[in-house]
Amino acid sequence: MNATTQLHPDNQSDALRAWWMPFTHNRYFKAAPRMVKSAKGAYFTLEDGRRVFDCLSGLWCSPLGHSHPHIVEAVTRQIQTLDFAPSFQMGHQAAFDLATRITQLAGRPQDRVFFVNSGSEAVDTALKMAVAYHRARGDAARTRIIGRERGYHGVGMGGISVGGIAPNRKMFHPLMIQGVDHLPHTYNPAQMAFSVGQPEWGAHLADELERIVALHDASTIAAVIVEPMQGSTGVIVPPKGYLQKLRDICTKHGILLIFDEVITGFGRLGTPFGADFFGVQPDLTTFAKAVNNATVPLGGVLVRDAIYEAFMTGPAHMIEFFHGYTYSAHPLAVAAGLATLDVMAEENLIAKAAALAPVLEKGMHSLKGEPHVIDVRNIGLAAAIELAPTAGAPGMKAINVFQAALNEGQMVRFTGDIIAVAPPFISSAAEVEEMVEGIRRALRVVPV
Ligand code: PXG
Numbered sequence: 001m002n003a004t005t006q007l008h009p010d011n012q013s014d015a016l017r018a019w020w021m022p023f024t025h026n027r028y029f030k031a032a033p034r035m036v037k038s039a040k041g042a043y044f045t046l047e048d049g050r051r052v053f054d055c056l057s058g059l060w061c062s063p064l065g066h067s068h069p070h071i072v073e074a075v076t077r078q079i080q081t082l083d084f085a086p087s088f089q090m091g092h093q094a095a096f097d098l099a100t101r102i103t104q105l106a107g108r109p110q111d112r113v114f115f116v117n118s119g120s121e122a123v124d125t126a127l128k129m130a131v132a133y134h135r136a137r138g139d140a141a142r143t144r145i146i147g148r149e150r151g152y153h154g155v156g157m158g159g160i161s162v163g164g165i166a167p168n169r170k171m172f173h174p175l176m177i178q179g180v181d182h183l184p185h186t187y188n189p190a191q192m193a194f195s196v197g198q199p200e201w202g203a204h205l206a207d208e209l210e211r212i213v214a215l216h217d218a219s220t221i222a223a224v225i226v227e228p229m230q231g232s233t234g235v236i237v238p239p240k241g242y243l244q245k246l247r248d249i250c251t252k253h254g255i256l257l258i259f260d261e262v263i264t265g266f267g268r269l270g271t272p273f274g275a276d277f278f279g280v281q282p283d284l285t286t287f288a289k290a291v292n293n294a295t296v297p298l299g300g301v302l303v304r305d306a307i308y309e310a311f312m313t314g315p316a317h318m319i320e321f322f323h324g325y326t327y328s329a330h331p332l333a334v335a336a337g338l339a340t341l342d343v344m345a346e347e348n349l350i351a352k353a354a355a356l357a358p359v360l361e362k363g364m365h366s367l368k369g370e371p372h373v374i375d376v377r378n379i380g381l382a383a384a385i386e387l388a389p390t391a392g393a394p395g396m397k398a399i400n401v402f403q404a405a406l407n408e409g410q411m412v413r414f415t416g417d418i419i420a421v422a423p424p425f426i427s428s429a430a431e432v433e434e435m436v437e438g439i440r441r442a443l444r445v446v447p448v
């Protein structure tokens, strides 16, 4: 099948008709389905019986491996005790406990945590908090949000508005929030291709924020939202000094800084949060994914106490923030979260991720010089390789490498012509090295 084949709906089997799959080439997939049957530890078993290594920890979300016995036990116990509890005007202790644990892990024990069910909801929640915070303080003109090109902040209307991935935005312009501007992204292959870890070049790109502030005036800007490391667009690593500059400019102008840590939160860089890795603290942090090893959907926003306090005005019997989801702090998600943090601590898994990072770095950079490879990027336990696109068929090269890697027992992630990996923290060094060799063989079998 070549890239231009138009698959007729009749080619799709009835069994695969009804599910309109997310971020998937539906026709291509349904013509040649790739089905997962089960998972255990760092491996998936496919429908055809093959066992493959989970190179991206699910979708960046299962660093402890699948069906960790401690998490399975905690969720099983929870479903038998309290399967659901309303969290509008009622509470359950475990949710308060998990919020406390998250503030402790972040080293910000005074902070507050608002729970949601996904990264997209976390982002929309943080944007609403930022705008409402300024309004609560009598600074109602601060409504503008600054995102960044190539940023991924989920698929809510707020998230795509501040996001910078063009195909995620172009169909929806009339619905997107107004008053958004974007920083330039920091990727410049001429300056930084094959950088090991953080590129030396590019901190000056943060100065673009001063230009944007001068254009719109600080008095109209509520917040800046960036991923500390841009994961979804293919592991774009911030230049040295860049995030600190953003922090300083935000502080100078009274603008809130939001770190979207949906991927970097809970250990991916070998530190609890990306903020710890880069030594830069935001005002709000969005998280999801690894917070509970993705066992049950869960996300949230970690908020500076002063922001929470700004809402705590008016009569105490009134709702302070008109926002929340039916499943905010769902008991099963919370139980999985507490168990996940227990396992991370008991098995020292964040330190384990830090210890594996150099193995991944060395292995992935050894792919320089292999066919198709035009860049290798890495930070913490995450890496990507950029492939030279096939002429006239962008994206096809990565599909072919993905398929070849799967045949080698390695389930990588592809997006555009980029292959991304972020192995589970429970991986051994040998498994990470084997993953790299599987990718190498895959690169060599795909025709140039
Ligand atoms: N913010 C960031 C920084 C993300 O990476 C979201 C928000 C949205 O989270 P939800 O839970 O609504 O999907 C994300 C999600 C990939 C990939 O392969 C990345 C994401 C999701 C799925 C796949 O890079 N990021």
Ligand code: PLP
Residues within 6 Å of the ligand: 324, 325, 326, 327
């Ligand atoms: N749509 C309708 C009709 C609803 O009643 C609700 C919640 O009660 C929602 C959407 C929002 O759902 P959720 O709280 O799960 O985000």
